Amino acid sequence: MGVEIKVTDREFPVSPAFIEFLYQRMHGEHPDSRWHDQLTEGLTQIDHREKIEIAQGVAEEVMQNPLGQQAILRSYELFTAILTGARHKILDIQRRYQWWCVVGAPRHGGSYLTKHLFRALGFDPKRVPAAIAHDGFPEAAPFIWEDGQNGYCALMQQFAEYLTMAEIFFGTAHTSRIAVPKKATKAVYHGALFDAIFGPDTQYIITLRHPAAACVSTYEKSGGFPADGKIARRGNIEEWIVRDCMLAGVPPVVAESADYFDAYLRYWELYHTRLPATGLAANRNARIIVYGRERMQQLACGLCERLGSDVQPEEFNTGSYHDRHPDWFAKAEPVVRRVAAHWRAMGLAFPVDEVMEGW
Secondary structure (H helix, E strand, C coil), X not given: CCCCCCCCCCCCCCCHHHHHHHHHHHCCCCCCCCCCCCCCCCCCCCCHHHHHHHHHHHHHHHHHCHHHHHHHHHHHHHHHHHHHCCHHHHHHHHXXXXXXXXXXXXXXXXXXXXXXXXXXXXXXXXXXXHHHHCCCCCCCCCCCEECCEEHHHHHHHHHHHHHHHHHHHHCCCCCCCEEEEEECHHHHHCHHHHHHHHCCCCXXXXXXXXXXXXXXXXXXHCCCCCCCCECCCCCHHHHHHHHHHHXXXXXXXXXXXXXXXXXXXXXXXXXXHHHHHHCCCCCCCEEEEEXXXXXXXXXXXXXXXXXXXXXXXCCCCCCCCCCCCHHHHHHHHHHHHHHHHHHHHCCCCCCHHHHCCCC
């Protein structure tokens, strides 16, 4: 008995991010990316419906172009390989590329390190598309299954599109292995998949930061501390905070009206208890770095040296937050120590003293 199952691009349409990338390549356009700008406080407001409309407006042109056709077919080839376990096609990519993944919660210094990885490789970060460099693509998230969407399949398809974009952006030369930086904040949700596709030689840099300091940085980036002191949903980070709290069992009405730091602290704990569970933190190539000027600048310098570059790291800006919310630091301490105990139970060391510096 033979069974044939057919799916088409109606069930798995090309993502807007992939269309946008291909359109820019076709026209020789260079994005004016801001993913690396961590000094300008304020969110980059992105209307996702607008992005979809823009992508729909140029999709036909992309699909009629030889570059677009070839890339889209390649993405579906890789999607099928990931979906069906055709490992030889993914192993070929692993032989050609070595990923340098920066993993950590938002506002934990990952963009700074990712920026310097690109600079070490001779790229101007302003001209590197966010989909190539940053953590918004592929979209990894807690599993969602609803009408018309299977979160696992959507992630696998976007992973295939990302690999296709990487081949186009970084080239496919076989003379030497190509280093590929990637900020992978959301690898924490599906670490096994990231590790399997990127391969055993992937270099992981895991960034840690005190939850109170990271929370201040989050609300500063999101438009300031809400007047009522409650969690808001003004951008992606705050959306993730509310979403993850609800998925952890917090009733929606509670999660959406919680005190700002209470909600953030729960999100921070959830994120950092997931990290060792994914296996990324235990990877033999993983390095843990705690937020701080000297530590970050020294690591950035070391990464440049490892990649054969004499690029000097830019200054890493830090501030002191202890006087702003002393009650937050007191409330965070047992949570930090609980996370450290969780890591110890899994055979991993959590640098409590450095995290407690509170930068």
